[in-house]
Amino acid sequence: MSSNWIILKFGGSSVGEVSHWQTIAEQAKRHQDDGLQPLLVLSALKNVSNLLEALLHQALAGVHNLAISHLKELHLGFAAKLEIEILEQITPIFSDLQNDCDAIYQNQKIPPNLHARILASGELLSTIIGAEYLNQYGINTHWQDVRQILTSNNHTDEWHHFTSARCSYAYRSSVSNMLQQKSAVIVTQGFIAADEKSQTVLLGREGSDTTAAYLGAILAARRVEIWTDVTGVFSSNPREIAGTQQLPELSYRQANQMARFGAKVLHPRAVQPAMENNIPICVKCTGTPQHPGTTISSQDINYTQQNPVAAVVYEQQVTKISLLDKQYSEVNAQIKAYLCELGFDQLLTGEQNDSQELLMLYTNSDKPQPSDQKLRKKILSKIADPEIFKVKDNKSDLTFKLQSDCALISVIGSKTQTAWVQQCIELIENQFTTELLAHYPAVNEGRYSFLTRSENCLLISQTFHKALINSQ
């Protein structure tokens, strides 16, 4: 099943540059001329989501008025440079922002529902600018509220419900028909959705890529294009690692592993919906639109014996929780649920000698991550409570270890030509024995991950990249 829809996602780095808007309009027009129906997914203007996160804390301190005026001027100034008028359309968004910030100040807390509403204004504002610009450019454009299309599934904890939502993405002809009736290029928001009570929720920071993939699946799109500030997916982060190579093609499996384990160019959940529906993803550069970029499809790239590794990716701030008794799986599940409530996300689970391990990322920007000592106390106080953990008295002294400031480095390579795994192990043994905290080989997934201290992450990633990729 395939329609004429094509999804073009432009990230903050693309929509936040006045000079990029001509390219955005040209791309929409080009696809229309080719008989396709473009749907544009836009992120907030560059850095606006960070300013909105800061605004939450300014509201808590009661110093939000100036910051709100600054945000308004920023958007009006940007629109003025594009020679468009948006004041009337953005006024209701700023009065909601004011009311929500006042409520945070009055109640002296940042509830997750207000966190989501406030962060969502970035994408509501950028899409107003985008739709207005394209209409003025001569492209008939319809501004669509994505919350009428994307409904989130319920999450067990409030933090994830509002800030890290997942949506269903089964094909819906009704959505396609509704949008087709507009007979226009559609402009809609990345990053946001609505829950079943129509409350605003977020898909997680940098989640607009996932919006594009969800909409691609819902509309059975021909292709999803992710437009960003680099010429595609590279063998490692080109801004942090020397000698990286642009990858012209990737399989869904490789791209999924790269995104899940730290390649920030794609949101961790963005590949799955496209992969399940066999929709190609193209990663392209808005600054150099003629560059072919990276195509991600079901085509497995041909690894050779000389060329068995595609990428080295990393997550720099990982917390490891080792649960020393594997028997108490119910307790382990409860600890995991409690960590999620606090704002941790699971990156990986694994087993190491006698312990079960959880590797978690802290994503709660409203509160600083508790120190290992504090976190340990919090967890123990939960375990001691039999009502919450339903642990028999004699098991309540269950031991566990916590270690924050870790980094997980993952090498992505061939599933069949696996000599590179031995090379990874030898590199660690020869150069980094003392740095290795744990390793998690997943050779059947074409991945070898290992844990080290955050402070050494870039140096070790660079060494691995040089040895495994630059020397290929």
Ligand SMILES: Nc1ncnc2c1ncn2[C@@H]1O[C@H](COP(=O)(O)OP(=O)(O)O)[C@@H](O)[C@H]1O
């Ligand atoms: N393997 C990788 N390939 C390409 N870019 C990467 C990779 N890993 C990390 N990045 C980073 O991802 C950035 C693009 O993503 P992002 O900053 O979210 O852009 P956007 O504003 O378009 O969403 C690049 O500028 C680069 O620094």
Ligand SMILES: N[C@@H](CC(=O)OP(=O)(O)O)C(=O)O
């Ligand atoms: N604006 C949101 C969502 C997003 O995906 O942004 P970007 O496409 O610029 O990474 C964020 O910054 O988290």
